[in-house]
Amino acid sequence: MQLRFHNSLTRRAEDFRPIDPAHIRMYVCGPTVYDLAHLGNARPVVVFDVLARLLRRVFPHVTYARNITDVDDKINARARESGEPIGAITARTTADFHADMRALNALDPDVEPTATGHIPEMIALCEKLIARGHAYAAEGHVLFSVGSFPEYGKLSGRSPEDLLAGARIDVAPYKRDAGDFVLWKPSDTETPGWDSPWGRGRPGWHIECSAMSWKHLGEVFDIHGGGHDLIFPHHENEVAQSVCAHGTQTMARYWLHNGMLLVDGEKMSKSLGNFLTVRDILARGPWAGEAFRYLLLRTHYRSSLDYSAAALDECKAELDDFYAMLARPAPEARTPRAMVDWVLEPLGDDLNTPLALARLRDLRTLENIANVGGSPAAVHARTPEAWHPVPGEARAAVLEAAQVLGLLWQDPAAWRQGGGDADVDAAIAARLAARAAKNWAEADRIRDALKAQDIILEDGPQGTTWRRA
Ligand SMILES: [Zn+2]
Known part of the structure; x- marks a missing residue:
């Protein structure tokens, strides 16, 4: 089976030609673990789960890596607000994420690297980038020099003017150029940090994915996936870091991006009151996880x-x-x-x-x-x-x-029964006992009470079964 994908890098559909047909390698950006997964978080998980299943059917060996971002300023902010230790927040949120995605029948990726487990690789990438003249250290920071990479903007299709307009809000005295972005930043004593050649600090988000994909998939791999909203700046910066650190032509050959998810026609937001977590959907019944998966797949992944x-x-x-x-x-x-x-x-x-x-x-x-x-x-x-x-x-x-x-x-x-339900079984047993005692009024009352909960009883030769209305 010849596979064909729309490649965000070239903006057209291309035949999929693996680097090594004996071993396909795919990386997808995973969650930042500070809160429950919302509906938008589930879309890339299910889309790339189907792609991984398809690749496994066509090729003999696939490594699918999806990371956990467990060091991030959003996590630090959540810990400050709630008083809960960072390690407790990330462990609980990771476990919740796994449970929710399994309820959508998404298979676990082959490798699930954590950012905190790859700090030495991130420091090594920063050192390589400095040595090659693509990054510089300033005031405890390490910054990527955007001007050192002429292809910057190729993935997102943004012109240097657009990039500067977007970067203007980010002007900082330690930057040589407003468009330069952070690879490493200093941590105060209240913030998680690791010793580095530039002092105690922590990684920027973009360098995490370059380090984890490098460690588990190599310098160049086949497919990089994620949500469309990650193309700029996250994926643009990943490409710049990886290509400049390794001296390769590209980071991933094929870039696949899923479209956004709206709720009732609007962008999901807490202020609009249309913000839904995967848990909110799963609570609707034992059928809801599969119905939501079906819903995600009945629209093409690139469409909203x-x-x-x-x-x-x-x-x-x-x-x-x-x-x-x-x-x-x-x-x-x-x-x-x-x-x-x-x-x-x-x-x-x-x-x-x-x-x-x-x-x-x-x-x-x-x-x-x-x-x-x-x-x-x-x-x-x-x-x-x-x-x-x-x-x-x-x-x-x-x-x-x-x-x-x-x-x-x-x-x-x-x-058909909407999943096992001990309460319903107990009610059916009580109704049978009432009928055996010829207490028809009680038997009818139980049936009507179940009907009010959308549970329909069907009496047949093999006994009473039930289904949800
Ligand atoms: Zn990423």
Whole structure:
């Protein structure tokens, strides 16, 4: 399968040509751990999780590195406000981040370096940059000299005038040029710091990613990903640091950036009252993590995506239909290769997840037709072959293709019940006892009480089951 991606560096779609097809290396900027992950934080995690799964399917060995930024002035500020020790804030927030991303079925990256675990590499990069004339020390700071790197601005497409306009607010007496940015800065006794040739200090944010990607993926690697909002200055500065320190042509060959996430059509902000954490979504029910993942994937990763509660409900309804198909008993069937490839093919074209999901839905329709009848004409109009699968075949293809999208991983029966619920089981047992005692009024009261919680009881020959409305 030939992969093709839109490369932010060249602003066009390019065939993916790995540096070493035997070992693909990808770096994605991870969270700064001072607060719960919000919806926007989840988007790159899920997008690049799908890309990692796709790369693993196509290539024999993939190293996916995503960092944890655990030294940052936002963390220091949070510790000062709350009085909680920095180590406690970063440990708890990292654990919360892991739990939330696993609830979205994002696989852990192969390596997850922490910034505090790579201070010697950051100091080494600063020293290399000074030795090569790309950085200078001043008043306990180390600064990157933007004027020393003619290609500065290439990734973001910003002109030197734009860059200066943006940098004007950052004028400081120790800078030779207003556009120069901080690689290392001094720490007072209240602030975390490490001994360095320039005194006790701490790294700037940008040097962290250059150091961690260098350590785990090498001087030049295949793919660098992140949110579109990171292109400038973060990624522009990463490129400048890495290329100038190592004397290479480039840092990463392909730069992929996801678009922003809006809530109800507006940029998410605490002041607008539309700020949502991943936890807020997960609290809506055991279905919500997968429905949110589906929502993230039904929009192309480079487009902006509008979250709303109604959109999340639409995605739940789509998944309800998939799980209803999967819950139906099906004969063991071989997995038709061509059907799996047909669903996954759009992923190779700049990660076109909306088209892959549309094809997955078509296979769901084919499976339903194979079981309960109907005309496949509408699906046939979209498929390369007039498929007439026997029961179980399209189902098997759905399950295999869904693994690359990271969807449909739950037990169909548990999905239909919205996850196990001890309170509901206890209420059903009490209702059965009331019926056995011919206390119909009490049995009806329990059923109505459950209905008020959107839980529908279904009495059948095998006993009483329930589902969420
Ligand atoms: Zn980064």
